Structures are given as structure tokens and as C-alpha cells.
Amino acid sequence: MSNSNLDWSNLAFGYITTKANIRYYYRNNKWSAGELVEDEYLPIHMAAPALNYGQEAFEGLKAFTTKKGEVVVFRPGDNARRLQKSCERIFIPSVPEELFLEALTKVVQANKEFVPPYGTGASLYIRPLILGIGPKVGLGPADEYLFVIFVTPVGPYYKGGFKPVKALVVEEFDRAAPLGVGDCKVGGNYAAGLRGSEFCLKKNFQVALYLDASEKKYIDEFSTSNFIAIAGDKYISPNSKSVLPSITNDSLATIAADLGLKVEKRPVEIREIKDFDEIGAVGTAAVLTPVNLINYQGQDYYFDKIDFEKSTLVRLYNRLTKIQTGDEPDKFNWLYQV
DSSP states (O other): OOSTTOOGGGOOSSOOOOSOEEEEEEETTEEOOOEEEOOOSOOOOTTOHHHHTOOEEEOOEEEEEOTTSOEEEESHHHHHHHHHHHHHHTTOOOOOHHHHHHHHHHHHHHTGGGSOOTTSSOEEEEEEEEEEOSOOSSSSOOSOEEEEEEEEEEOOSSTTSSOOEEEEEEOSSOSOOTTTTTTSOOHHHHHHHHHHHHHHHHTTOSEEEEEOTTTSOBEEEESSSEEEEEETTEEEEEOOTTSOOOHHHHHHHHHHHHTTOEEEEEOOBGGGGGGOSEEEEEETTTEEEEEEEEEETTEEEEOOOSOGGGSHHHHHHHHHHHHHTTSSOOTTOOEEEO
């Protein structure tokens, strides 16, 4: 596909065919050399543990065109290490960081014409995916694995871009169990969240907010991303074993500390929401989405008392996105040039 017909500034967050994806196979205890292919479909046996038992993990990250015209990827080493953690948890052979970065570099270079231009607000979304593909009927890890990275240009996750959304605290469904795989990026977590997300949409809320599955007392995360709160000069996020460690959240916390805010990562009780000034949903896809209303047990809690344009969330969002596009110095060494 050519990129000539793409309206970069009005891209949806969806799939667009690009030139190639890259694939590595794990057989006989070693990874193969990477192969760039045009085929968008994967050859996978119907008895593959990825399909039957959910033995798969994935990542999500983005590439940007900077003000100088360079193509950079944001914190890919952190994604490589997070994928290793997910693989270890569900008995998948680890993808070495060097292999991850090699694959990333090759596939982005092969699709460079699909990296949106500077100033469009769009990015190249990068999806590393690892699957247990060797046929196996009995429950157990696969004998063979496929590691693939595909890319696609995307616009904002939410249609309105950086605009507030409404959230509903969902107690009817759980996203992840304590000591389960909630802190790993595996597909089952997202499948488990689909019912809660649909439940919210039918009630005219854009996102679900999940509590801990054990006591329904502490905030875990949103259906799409991590939860953060601003209370005065504090940047607060939940410390939970059921929450995916967000690279975006970590980046924003680093920026918050650099701006003089006190960063707190601790258990956050749902009853505390009345004391928060601002709420954000943060992650690679959504980046930072302000939440201006949370409904909990029938009561609405509003977070729109602060002038939106002067809010702390706007300051954090602007700083992060300007680092990603080279409009501000990369003082934390987050950008990986391709």
C-alpha cells in the first residue's frame, strides 16, 4: 500500500496496511534470523497453545518524526524488558533485548514512509506479538513460537484527541485477579475487560475503572490504561500487583518529579476520589486522557474545577509529547533513533 492517500492529521486509531512485518521463529531452543514479509496473515496450527490456552503476549509502542526529521521510537528497551516479564510468567522463551531492538529497527526502517510527518499529531504504532504455535492438545507450553512485529500509522486513541472522557467504576466484572497475570501484557486481560467496557458504553461512559478483585476497595486501573491522580502538588498512582506497569505512567511520573511534584505510588482507595483535583488515564495508545467525571455506585464525582488549559495534566501531556517529537530536549534519554 502507498501512503500517498493518507490524511495524516485525521487518522483514526485503526489498522492500515503497510509494506512489511517482521517474523522470527523459535525452534530447537533458538531464534531464527528475522524475515521481512508482506503477508498480513500468520500460518498457525489449530492446536496451537496461543489459540487454545492463551499462551501469547504482546507490546505496544510508537515511533515519531521529530522536528529535525529524525524517526525515533519511545523507550523501546523498556518494552523489551516488559515483554520478557510477560513471557517468563506464561512459559514463553524470552525474546532477547538485542533481538527485540533489531526487529524493531528493521520493521520501522522498512515502513519509514508510513511514519506520520512531524506536526500531524499522528504516530506509527508498533505491535510486537509472540505466540505459542507448535501444536499441542494437552495443557502445556508450546514447542515452537513466533515473534512478529507489525506497524500501522494511527491517530489519537479517542476520537476527540486530548479531551476529557467520563468513567464508570465497574464492580460487576473483574479485569484481573490478585497474583494472576494483571501485571503482564497478555491478551486474556483485555478479553476479560471487554464485557466491562461494553457495559460502560451502554451507560454512556467512555471508559471503565476497575477496583481490586479481592475487596473492591482499592483502585486498580482503567479498561484501557493506568489510573493517575493529581492532588495539589502530588502525582498519585496505584501500587497494585494486578496493574500493568505502564511505561507512559513511569514517564509522566518522572516528568512530574522534574516539575517539582511529589510522586506517590501506593494503594489508592476508591473513597479518595473526592479529594483529587484531576484524574488521568495513561498508556501508550491513549497517551494521557483527562477524566472529568467518575461515577461510583450511582454518584458522580467531577474533576473539572481547574482551568483545563492550565491544569497539571495538560502540562504533563505537553512536556511528554514535546520530548517525543524533539520539541524539548530528551534529557532522560528516552528516544531511540531508527
